Amino acid sequence: MWPELRAGLSGWLGPRRTIWLIGTFLVQLYSVPARANAPLNYLVGAGPRNVSTLTWGVLIISIIVVVVITGLLFFATLKSWNRPASPIWKDRELVPRATNPVAVVYAGLILSTAVLLGVTIWTMMTLADVAAPPSKPTVSIEVTGHEWWWEIRYLNSDPSQIFTTANEIHIPVGEPVAVHLQSADVIHSFWVPALSGKTDLIPGQINKTWILADRAGTFRGQCAEYCGLQHAHMGLKVIATSKADFEAWRKNQLQSESEKSIGSAGQNVFMQKCAVCHTVRGTRAGGRVGPDLTHLMTRTTIAAGTLPNRPGYLSGWIADPQHVKPGSKMPRLQIDGQQLAEVRTYLEALN
Amino acid sequence: MTEIEYDRVPKVAEASGRPELSARLRSFWESKPGLYGWLATVDHKTLGIRYIVTAFVFLGLGGIEALIMRIQLAQPNEHVLTPEEYNQLFTMHGITMILWYALPILTGFSVYLQPLLLGCRDMALPRLNAFTYWVFLFSGIFLYTSFLIGAAPDAGWFNYVPLASIEQDPGPNIDFYAMANIFLGISTTLGGVNFIVTILRFRAPGMSINRLPIMSWGTLTISVASVLSIPAVSLAFFLLWMDRHFGTHFFDPATGGQPLLWQHLFWLWGHPWVYIIVLPALSMVSQALPVCCRRPLVGYSLVALATVLTMVLGFGVWLHHMFATGLPTMALAFFSAVSLVIAIPSAVSLFAWLATIWTGRPDFTTAFYFFAGFIIVFVIGGVSGFMTASVPVDWQLTDTYFVVAHIHYVLIGWNLFAVLGALYHWFPKMSGRMLDETLGKISFWFVFIGFNVGFFPMHISGLLGMPRRIYTYSPEMGWSTLNLITSIGSFVLAIGLLITLVNVVRSLRVGRIAGPNPWDADTLEWSTSSPPPPYNFAVIPTVASRSPLWEARLGEPQRSQPERGFVLDHGKETLGTTMLDAVPDVIVKMPEDSLVPLLLSLALAALFTTMMLEAWWWLAASAIAILVITVAWLWPRQSLGEIEGSTP
Numbered sequence: 001m002w003p004e005l006r007a008g009l010s011g012w013l014g015p016r017r018t019i020w021l022i023g024t025f026l027v028q029l030y031s032v033p034a035r036a037n038a039p040l041n042y043l044v045g046a047g048p049r050n051v052s053t054l055t056w057g058v059l060i061i062s063i064i065v066v067v068v069i070t071g072l073l074f075f076a077t078l079k080s081w082n083r084p085a086s087p088i089w090k091d092r093e094l095v096p097r098a099t100n101p102v103a104v105v106y107a108g109l110i111l112s113t114a115v116l117l118g119v120t121i122w123t124m125m126t127l128a129d130v131a132a133p134p135s136k137p138t139v140s141i142e143v144t145g146h147e148w149w150w151e152i153r154y155l156n157s158d159p160s161q162i163f164t165t166a167n168e169i170h171i172p173v174g175e176p177v178a179v180h181l182q183s184a185d186v187i188h189s190f191w192v193p194a195l196s197g198k199t200d201l202i203p204g205q206i207n208k209t210w211i212l213a214d215r216a217g218t219f220r221g222q223c224a225e226y227c228g229l230q231h232a233h234m235g236l237k238v239i240a241t242s243k244a245d246f247e248a249w250r251k252n253q254l255q256s257e258s259e260k261s262i263g264s265a266g267q268n269v270f271m272q273k274c275a276v277c278h279t280v281r282g283t284r285a286g287g288r289v290g291p292d293l294t295h296l297m298t299r300t301t302i303a304a305g306t307l308p309n310r311p312g313y314l315s316g317w318i319a320d321p322q323h324v325k326p327g328s329k330m331p332r333l334q335i336d337g338q339q340l341a342e343v344r345t346y347l348e349a350l351n
Numbered sequence: 352m353t354e355i356e357y358d359r360v361p362k363v364a365e366a367s368g369r370p371e372l373s374a375r376l377r378s379f380w381e382s383k384p385g386l387y388g389w390l391a392t393v394d395h396k397t398l399g400i401r402y403i404v405t406a407f408v409f410l411g412l413g414g415i416e417a418l419i420m421r422i423q424l425a426q427p428n429e430h431v432l433t434p435e436e437y438n439q440l441f442t443m444h445g446i447t448m449i450l451w452y453a454l455p456i457l458t459g460f461s462v463y464l465q466p467l468l469l470g471c472r473d474m475a476l477p478r479l480n481a482f483t484y485w486v487f488l489f490s491g492i493f494l495y496t497s498f499l500i501g502a503a504p505d506a507g508w509f510n511y512v513p514l515a516s517i518e519q520d521p522g523p524n525i526d527f528y529a530m531a532n533i534f535l536g537i538s539t540t541l542g543g544v545n546f547i548v549t550i551l552r553f554r555a556p557g558m559s560i561n562r563l564p565i566m567s568w569g570t571l572t573i574s575v576a577s578v579l580s581i582p583a584v585s586l587a588f589f590l591l592w593m594d595r596h597f598g599t600h601f602f603d604p605a606t607g608g609q610p611l612l613w614q615h616l617f618w619l620w621g622h623p624w625v626y627i628i629v630l631p632a633l634s635m636v637s638q639a640l641p642v643c644c645r646r647p648l649v650g651y652s653l654v655a656l657a658t659v660l661t662m663v664l665g666f667g668v669w670l671h672h673m674f675a676t677g678l679p680t681m682a683l684a685f686f687s688a689v690s691l692v693i694a695i696p697s698a699v700s701l702f703a704w705l706a707t708i709w710t711g712r713p714d715f716t717t718a719f720y721f722f723a724g725f726i727i728v729f730v731i732g733g734v735s736g737f738m739t740a741s742v743p744v745d746w747q748l749t750d751t752y753f754v755v756a757h758i759h760y761v762l763i764g765w766n767l768f769a770v771l772g773a774l775y776h777w778f779p780k781m782s783g784r785m786l787d788e789t790l791g792k793i794s795f796w797f798v799f800i801g802f803n804v805g806f807f808p809m810h811i812s813g814l815l816g817m818p819r820r821i822y823t824y825s826p827e828m829g830w831s832t833l834n835l836i837t838s839i840g841s842f843v844l845a846i847g848l849l850i851t852l853v854n855v856v857r858s859l860r861v862g863r864i865a866g867p868n869p870w871d872a873d874t875l876e877w878s879t880s881s882p883p884p885p886y887n888f889a890v891i892p893t894v895a896s897r898s899p900l901w902e903a904r905l906g907e908p909q910r911s912q913p914e915r916g917f918v919l920d921h922g923k924e925t926l927g928t929t930m931l932d933a934v935p936d937v938i939v940k941m942p943e944d945s946l947v948p949l950l951l952s953l954a955l956a957a958l959f960t961t962m963m964l965e966a967w968w969w970l971a972a973s974a975i976a977i978l979v980i981t982v983a984w985l986w987p988r989q990s991l992g993e994i995e996g997s998t999p
Contacts, residue, residue, distance in 0.1 A: 038829030040816020042747050051743045058741055062734035069701065069730045076709040077723060083712060089871035093712065095646035096906045101706045105650040108702030113695050116737070120691045123741040124684055130743055131680045181677075186514040187610060189675055189750060193816045197746020198675040202611065203513055204604025207677030224675075224750040224818050226507050228514055229434040232821035326434055 022067065039220040042193030046213050046240075051197070054126045058119060133176035133210040140178040141169060145188030145201035145223070147329060148230035149291055149304040154250070155180070163253050164279070166291030168299050169238045172246040173216050181207040189225035192238050198224045213240035220305070229327030235305025253295055256282030257350060266346025269339045277330070280350065290330060297351035303328070315344050361917040361926075361938065366889040372920060373889055379923045380472070380885035382944050391944040393477035394885055398484045399463025400781060405488055406456035410767075412495070413447035414845060416440045425838035427826040437822035438505040439524070443498070445508030446528065450535060451491045453628035453766050458487075458542055460773055461570045461631060463781060465546065467876035467883060468564045470555025470892045472925040473941055475548035478948050478984065479541055485952035486538035493959060494531035497524065504528035507820065509621070509672075510591075512602040512613045517595040523963065526595065529588040530959045536585045537955070543577035546570050553925065554933045555875065556916070557894040562933075564874050564897070565648060568655045569634025572662045573627040580627070580666070584620035587613060596965065611676060618669035626665040629761060630658055632769035633700055633729075636722050639776040640704055642872040643719040644711025647898050647905070650703040657696035664693040674745045683742050690740035697733055701726070716870075717791030721772030724799045728768060732760030735810065750820075753813025759806045771798065771851060778855070779869045783881045784862030790854040797847025805840025808833040873898035878913035890916040891926045894933075922990070940991045951980045 045052055144151040153164045171177045181190050183201040191198040192211060199209040213219065223234035241249070257280050267283070274293075275285035281294040296302075299309050303325055307313040316323075319340055321330040335343070366372075382388035382397070392398070420440050423431045432440065462480060466473055474480045497503040502524045506515040515525045550571045554563070563571075591613070593599040600606040602613050641648040648654060670678065670686035704726055713719055735757040739745045748754060771794075778786050812833040817824065824830055868877040878900055879888055892913040896902055899911035917926060919938060927937040954976040961970040987993035 038815035040818075040828060041814070042816055043814055051747070054741065055738075055744045055747065058738045058744055062738055065734050066727075066730050069705070070727050072705055073708065073723060073726050076705060077713060079709070080711075080713045081715070089714075089869065092645055092714070092871065094901060094904050095644075095711055097647055098906070099646070099710050100649055101710055102650045102653065104706040104709075105653050105699055105702045108705075109653075109695065109699050112698035116691045116694055119737070119741060120688050123687055123691070123743065126741075126743045127680060127684060127687070186519055187511055191750075191818075193747060197743065198749060199746075200676045202604075202676060204608075204610060205677065222816070222818055226511070226514070226750075226820040228519070229438065231818075232434070232823055 022064075040193050040222060045194040046215050046217065046219065047195040047211070048130050050126050050129050054122060057122065061115065061119070133178070133212065135176060137176045137178035137210060139171060139175065140180065142180045142182070143169075143190055143201065145181070145183040145185070145190075145227070147185050147228055148223070148234040148325070150234075150236045151184075151291065154253075161254065163250075163281075163294075164292045165253060165295065166293075166299070167236050167301065167304050169236065170246055170249050171211065171213060171238060171240050172243045173213055173240045175243075176210050176212045179209050179211060181209065186227050187225050188223045188227050188234070190221070191224040192219050192221035192236070194219040195238060200225055211238065213238065216240050216242065218300075222305075230325050233304060233306045233325050235301070237300065237305060249298070252298065255295075257294055264342070264346055264349075266342040266344070266349075269335075269343040270346050273333050273335060273339070273343065293347065293350060295350055296347055297349075311344060311348060314347060315340055318343065359938070361919055363916060364890055364918045366914045366916075369889065372918065373884065375920050376886040376889060377884065379920075382885070387946075388944065390949055391481075391946045393473070393481045393942065393944055393948070395462050395466050395474045395477065395480055396781070396883065396885075398480055399459050399461075401484055402455055402459030402462055402487070404459075405484075405491070406452050406459055409447050409451040409455070409491060410848075413444050413452055414848070416444040416447070418841060418845060420444065421838040421841045423822065424824075424834050426835065427824050427828075427831050429823060432822065434822045435505065438820075439498075439503040441820060442504045442507050442528075443494075446494065446504060448762060449508055449624070449628065450532070451487075451494070453762060454539065454624075455487055456770055457570075457628065457631040457635075457766070458483075458539075460635060460770070460777070461546060461566075462542075464777065464876060465549055465567060465570060466553070467780075467879070467887055468567055468874055469550065469553055470558065470875045470888060470894060471549070471553040472887045474545050475553050475939075476545045478942050478945055479545050481945075482948035482952055483538040483542040483545065485949050486541075486955060487535060489952055489956040490531050490534035490538065490959075493534060493956060494527060497527035502527070509617060510613075512591065512594075512610050513604075515591065516602065526592065526963055529592045529595075530963055532588050533585045534955065534959050536581045539577050540581050543574035543581075546574035547578070550574075551930045552927050552936075553939075554928050555892050555894045556926070556928055556933055556935050557911070558928075558933045560931050560933075561652070562894060562897050563655075564638060565651060565654060566631070566634045566638035568658050569631040569637075572658050573630050576623050576627050576662050576665070580620045580623040583616050584624075587616035587620075590616075592962075611673075614673055614676065615669070618672045622669040622672065623662070623665045625761070626662055629765040630662060632766045632773075634658060635773040636704065636725060636769050637700065638874070639718060639773060639872075640722045641707050641711070642776070642870050643716060643722065644707050644713045646707065646711040647873070647901070648703060649706040649710065650699070651897060653699050654703045657699040661693060661696045664689055664696070668693060671740060671745070674742050675749055687740060687742045687745075691737065694733060694737050694740075697729075701729065701733075716775065717786070717788055717795055718772045718775040720792060720795040721768050721775065721798075724795065725764065725768035725772060728760055728764030728802070731807075732757060732764045735760060748813065750818055751813040752809045752817045752819060755819055756806050756809035756813060759809070763802055763806070768798075771795075774851070774855075776870065777876075778858070779865035780876055780881050780883070782859055782862070783865055784858050785865050785869060786854050786858045786862060790850060790857075794847050794850035794854060797843055797850060799847075801840050801843030801845070801847050803840070805837050805844055808836045808840075812837070868900070873901040875899060875913060888916075890914070890918050892916050942988075942991060945984075947980060947984045951977065951984065954980055 140155040142153040142155055150167050152166060152169055154162060156162050181199055181201040183203045188201040189198045190201060195211040195213055196209060199207050217240055219238045221236040221238060223231060271284055275287055277287035277289035279286050279292045301307060302309045302314060302317055306324060307317060320332055321328050322332050382392040382394055423429050423437060502522045504524050504527055506520060506525060510528060513519055550567050590601040594601055594603060600608040602608045602610055604610060637648055637654055668686060668690045670682060671690045674683055739748050739754060739757060775786055775791055812830045815829055817830045865881045867880050875892055893911060893916045895910035899913055902911055903909040919926060923941040925939050925941055926935055927939045928934055929936050954973055958973040958977060961973055
């Protein structure tokens with residue numbers, strides 16, 4: 001059966017058809033990630049193009065190598081498949097030492113060296129390109145990793161322009177943003193796949209990176225360095241908007257809550273139960289353990305990207321954070337139904 | 352005993368037809384029956400099999416841990432495990448597979464096969480060989496007692512500080528790992544020393560270094576690397592233990608310590624270790640594949656050089672685990688280049704295997720199936736490593752499932768496939784019986800398909816951004832189907848391995864009798880009976896080529912003499928030869944069976960346990976016990992010729 005099959009296969013599989021098949025396969029492959037509905041997918045990004053080009057380049061080289069070597073192995077094996085072999089090993093002929101195609105090994109050596117050196121040079125060029133942002137960053141932010149959320153501080157030479165938020169970063173489209181990374185406890189890693197690769201947040205040092213979104217949109221990020229119990233639930237978001245929208249957002253964030261004159265039962269509960277750990281600027285609440293909750297309602301998610309920021313989820317989270325994120329530093333509070341409703345009403349007013 | 356004993360020129364004789372010689376040698380070399388012989392034996396064949404069995408037990412434990420995790424990850428938002436349970440399981444899975452399975456299984460094959468490949472009667476230091484086995488076993492038991500008290504290590508096998516610091520992880524979890532790692536390091540380092548001496552000084556006469564079996568090149572290379580790299584990790588864990596219990600600040604940034612110091616020390620060992628746990632496996636393929644292909648290996652010298660070169664370069668790539676830690680671009684560029692260049696020697700081996708198959712006449716045995724499957728997964732694991740070597744690409748790939756796929760293609764692909772092929776190849780030598788070929792091929796297809804179905808989709812979930820070490824994920828991330836496929840594949844793989852286990856158990860009783868050389872192979876281990884007698888060779892063979900059993904049939908004059916050579920029968924003796932040319936040099940007196948290695952490893956186990964418990968007086972007692980037993984071990988003995996005197 002094998003010789004016919006082989007003859008049939010090699011007759012059908014001419015060089016042109018082989019190239020066509022591999023080409024179609026690669027095109028199909030390219031479209032998979034574009035179609036895939038995966039927010040952390042980075043093969044279709046909005047960041048530096050040269051990195052995704054390099055990624056596709058080495059991916060395609062890899063696939064070609066696997067296909068070619070598997071093909072060589074397949075034909076090398078097939079060659080002997082039907083050869084009748086004596087059941088007694090001693091009677092099987094040996095290949096004399098004179099047949100020693102070391103040249104094949106040298107050819108493989110030269111070929112792989114050439115490819116690897118080429119990729120090394122390509123890597124170095126890309127690395128040099130992305131080591132620094134294309135122009136001077138207009139916005140600088142400081143990201144501090146906590147178990148298990150992100151503290152975001154917008155830096156400015158004018159102290160009155162500095163403000164703190166959590167888990168969601170707003171940036172203007174088309175402008176490089178400098179990101180200073182530090183950690184309050186263990187090592188985390190800052191990663192917004194569509195915009196840039198990973199940079200670790202390491203206690204005792206400040207790492208610097210930059211991001212640039214070439215189109216408007218919401219880009220998901222995630223802690224990428226194992227950081228303990230809730231490493232799985234340490235997400236973040238980057239929201240890229242027009243310069244005007246960004247400025248409007250920034251102006252709003254700069255306002256303190258007191259200016260909006262909130263006073264309520266909910267505020268009292270908040271001061272008793274929550275203020276030790278959380279800050280609401282302009283009020284007595286000044287805790288630094290958990291996220292700054294000023295303008296909480298301008299964020300789309302809570303608990304570091306774990307739940308949508310909607311009233312029902314907010315109540316659920318406050319009532320039993322340990323159910324949603326077991327091990328979270330936010331304790332299960334002694335709080336009754338009425339207090340829960342009141343504090344939620346208070347939080348809903350923080351916009 | 353007089354000096355003349357060592358300087359005597361032994362008589363040369365034929366091995367065959369001398370039952371009285373066999374009986375005499377057996378009286379010197381055979382372990383006593385019963386419990387004493389079982390505990391005291393220093394026979395490398397017994398110890399090699401123990402290593403293999405124990406390592407497979409750890410493979411089973413690590414495998415069970417993996418399957419439980421795959422149930423948790425099969426669907427989004429599962430609640431089979433709590434986060435803490437998941438973290439302990441993935442940590443223990445990594446530690447078990449990388450440290451207590453991957454090298455020990457290869458050590459087992461080497462301990463069993465090296466003396467036979469080299470044509471000598473035991474490892475150079477037989478008592479040390481027993482000691483390293485016991486230490487390996489006890490350190491593994493020590494590690495697994497952490498499960499019994501529900502406090503297994505949980506900071507990952509890479510154990511980064513500050514997550515592993517006393518403030519973040521106050522339980523005994525990390526201490527178990529720290530102590531067990533240092534404990535195991537003793538076994539690995541001393542085992543390396545033993546292999547170096549054995550391979551350099553115990554080769555058969557005529558087996559000059561350029562005739563060394565290719566498998567011995569792998570073992571020799573990684574033994575040197577073990578001795579050089581393990582101090583870094585032992586030191587790292589010792590410093591961590593000091594930080595945790597005595598308030599030193601090596602890794603604490605608040606007081607001037609450096610979390611990155613841990614990463615440097617860890618990967619300074621950790622990356623060479625990756626090559627340490629694959630190179631012997633590759634060299635087993637280079638040894639056994641040509642036998643299946645009925646020809647000598649193509650490009651022996653290039654493959655041997657590639658093995659050594661990989662290891663040398665392997666010491667210069669550790670920073671590629673740290674591309675995202677904010678190091679200067681210049682350092683990243685250098686390490687990125689070396690990480691790409693290190694693929695060149697692997698390509699050399701690859702093309703040597705392909706040329707061997709292409710110009711050979713392969714026989715489609717189960718071993719060949721595993722080796723052929725190995726080549727495919729070798730290439731996939733290789734190219735994914737090549738992708739991660741490129742810094743800007745790695746900034747995306749690192750710490751995603753792409754890397755999980757990569758390490759499993761390397762550890763299962765490069766290590767386990769080679770090991771399974773080697774098992775089917777050498778099992779007849781070890782047991783005297785053949786493994787069943789039909790069951791073997793069924794096992795191969797389950798393993799090959801299960802492995803690829805299980806692990807290939809991880810590349811894609813990694814490209815779709817799934818981070819490593821997360822205990823669950825939400826359905827909107829788009830990873831659900833891929834994870835379900837992965838979980839199914841992992842169970843198919845497990846079934847394939849169980850079939851081989853059944854095959855082994857069954858064949859031990861009813862397998863076809865193998866005879867000395869069932870595959871008609873070319874190296875010395877096949878010139879003696881299966882299983883070999885306790886003394887391996889009745890006379891020390893003489894070697895004149897790389898394929899001593901094939902010379903005549905390769906169209907060359909038969910100059911090697913596997914059946915004729917020195918008769919060493921004045922007690923437990925073997926021959927020492929010179930390092931490069933293997934010229935007979937010295938008659939080596941070998942030690943008897945002894946309980947001392949077992950006692951010393953028990954005392955060491957006591958030492959590490961008391962360190963764990965911070966029971967200082969008991970610790971002092973253990974230290975004194977270790978000292979006393981070591982002195983007893985080293986006490987000069989007449990039978991080893993360490994004191995002058997008359998012949999006993």
